[in-house]
Amino acid sequence: MYHCDRNVVFFKAHQQTAKKELDHHTKTLNKANENIQQLTRRNQNIETRLGKRVAFTVLGASRQSSGILKFSQVRLNEGSVFDTTTGQFTSPYAGLYGFTASIIESGSGDNNIVCDMRKNGSIYVSMVSQQGKIDHIRATHGWGTATAAATQYLGKGDSVDVWCNSETGTLLYWSSFSGFLINPDP
Structure with a gap:
């Protein structure tokens, strides 16, 4: 046992x-x-x-009066994110985006530029260029230019555009607007 x-x-x-x-x-x-x-x-x-590939570059801007610039030439529109009829970029994804806008006024007037890059209709960054006068005579000749760059967080469906007021000259054909997705939300 x-x-x-x-x-x-x-x-x-x-x-x-x-x-x-x-x-x-x-x-x-x-x-x-x-x-x-x-x-x-x-x-x-x-x-x-x-x-998630998102990028656009457009140029050939025009406008009738104060308002959103319309760009007629599309160089890149990855993801079909830029609408040439509205002049707006609409984000397909939430995340961090980068934008640049170069406004070039080539008219024979004062070449004034008073424009804003806007997010959902609110000013995000501004672009201003006003050719000066001395004793009522233009001090400069040539084209007026103004450029802005912005990095901003967008939610899905947010819009970004370039808006110019009536002081801005109307010969804006050489202007351009670009944007791209830097980092989407997971």
Whole structure:
């Protein structure tokens, strides 16, 4: 009987050791599975972000009076994000965007430029260039230029445009407007 009790004690000790090892390996496997799932999610986020391509460059601006510039020539419109009929960029994704606008007035008048880059109709940055006069005579001749650059966060559906007031000359053909997605939200 003593020999049988000894075997039972040995078996129980061995069973406890095996259970501890099994618990350890189960925890290790669960942790590895969590890591694999996390890496899979990260990879999916990267693949999703890489698929979000947004960029535009337009030129050939015109306007009738105060208002949004309309650009007739599209050099790039990746993602079909710029609407030439409205003169507006609309963000397809939330994220960080970069924009530049160069306004060039080539008329023979004062070449004034008073324009704003706007986000959802509100001024974000301004562009002003006013050729000066000395004793009522133009001090400069040539084209007026003004440039703005802005980095801004946009939500999905936000719009960005270039708006000029009536002081701005009307020969704006050489002007351009560009924008691109820097980093989309995950």
